[in-house]
Amino acid sequence: MARKIKLRLGELLVQENLITVMQLEQALKEKESNQKLGDKLIEEGHITEIQLVEVLQQQLGIEHERLHNYAFDQSVLNLVPKQFAIENNVIPLKREQNKLFVATADPLDYFVLNNLRLQTGFKIEPVIAIKDEIRQSIMKLYEREDLTEEFEDIQPDQQTEDLSLEEEASPVVKLMNQLIQQAVVEKASDIHIDPQEYQVLIRLRVDGALRNEQTLARSVQSSLTTRIKIMANLDITQQRIPQDGRIKRVVEGRNVDLRVSTLPTIFGEKIVIRVLDTMTVSNRLGDIGFEQDNLQKFKQMIEKPYGIVLLTGPTGSGKTSTMYAALTHLNGEQSNLITVEDPVEYELEGVNQIQVNPQVGLTFSSGLKSILRQDPDIIMVGEIRDGETANMAVRASITGHLVLSTLHTNDSTGAINRLVNMDVEMFLVGSSLNGVVAQRLVRTICRDCSEKRNLTELERKVFERHSVHIHQVATGTGCPTCNNTGYRGRTAIHEVLYIDDPIREAILNGKTKVEIEKIAKQQGFTPLFEDGLRKVEQGVTTLEEVYRVATE
8 A cells, every 4th residue: 555655656746747757766766665755756856845745735635834934832732742743753733623733744654643643632634744844843842942041040060060961951961962953954064152242152054154043141151162072072171272072973863973173262162063964975976066077077087097186175165075975986895995084074984094193193194104005096185285295195196096185276277286386296296197176065046946037137248258048047036945045955066177188298398277277178178167157057056156156
């Protein structure tokens, strides 16, 4: 019976032109036995959750509700126990006589609905809602409490005793757990805890943009800071110097790695927690955002038996994710892969990963020196920061190793000059370099509120200047799914400089950056800005986003 429902759902999605028959067959073949078809199609990016909800509504004839601005009734919320709501991701909406309307992402889960009927004594009427919206509503209404009042009732010495406990009753433990959970649910990359003169501001970075989440009383600051330091194994007595630590947690059934950084300010210690969620990182090259021609060039670079491949871009441009995707692509039992990183952001199965530790003399250059004695085939150096590391990486690539690394330059051709400025001989650069990829992250238009509009006069001139002939572009109008920003998620735009014979010759002959770029364009090189325009043409992002991260 359940099998038939899943097939009908798939056929309905095909009928609505949301997926192709091939995508449906692929999803049915690849999904795990206990995974729902809809969840697999969302995971693959073929449909959005709101599209699935609308099709389920049509298929089952069940009401659909958006929860962002829903006026919840506290007396109705009290009918469903907090633990049951959390474990089954359901939330009660309203009561009509002997009926209780309950929001659920899976209205076919009769076991949960029957349990609710037995617990409450009401006839349960399921209402379809988006998973994340239900989760956020539960957190907001059941889990988040005004903890400031609880803090005020506790003496300072009792607060400190509380901090090392994992008991849920401890206010500071509850507050911290809720904060981490919220960051994971909302797919935030960073949590900022900013001390101010009269309050503490909590901000989350979602899709690259910071937004205010909540404001806490100044009295909470000391306890919260101490609790975080205990979790990250930092020195709680030291408040005048910056500290770095790490927390490992299982949140929402996922392994989450949290990198903690503290910085003394005039109002106390500012804390930034980087959220590294292994579930949100794609290890497939095809999911990074490469255009097909650029993907082929990148694969050619990394599939060579030796040479050096560089990724360039500012901090937070997704270089590490691309690097890990490349390592996953190359990882096989016939290859010995070793990395030296600062820090190791994600653990890769089958890859030997080394963490830099300057306190014991383990730097990029000393780590690289040791790696070369370990019979490696592929080496990944987290970052080339100095001349010694640059020279060692280049020489390792010439002596039969494939070396992957990152460099801080604005574009791909600039990496050549950067290596030369680090005292690497020009002939070594020319003979060792396989290619350079410059990368930036742009926000993608929310698929649930995407609309087409006509070009403005300025946009038309920009597209014409780059020989792109379109009449309309996509834009996000703003909806609850994207928090009214018009954007949801991010993708990368690239500039791939593949070093073929004409470009290699130009480097060896000491040609300038402009001359190398001119030769590269004759070989089909696409500058970063133009790759961004391709994404605008496809309706993936906006011209404003491309201008924000790349210059024309």
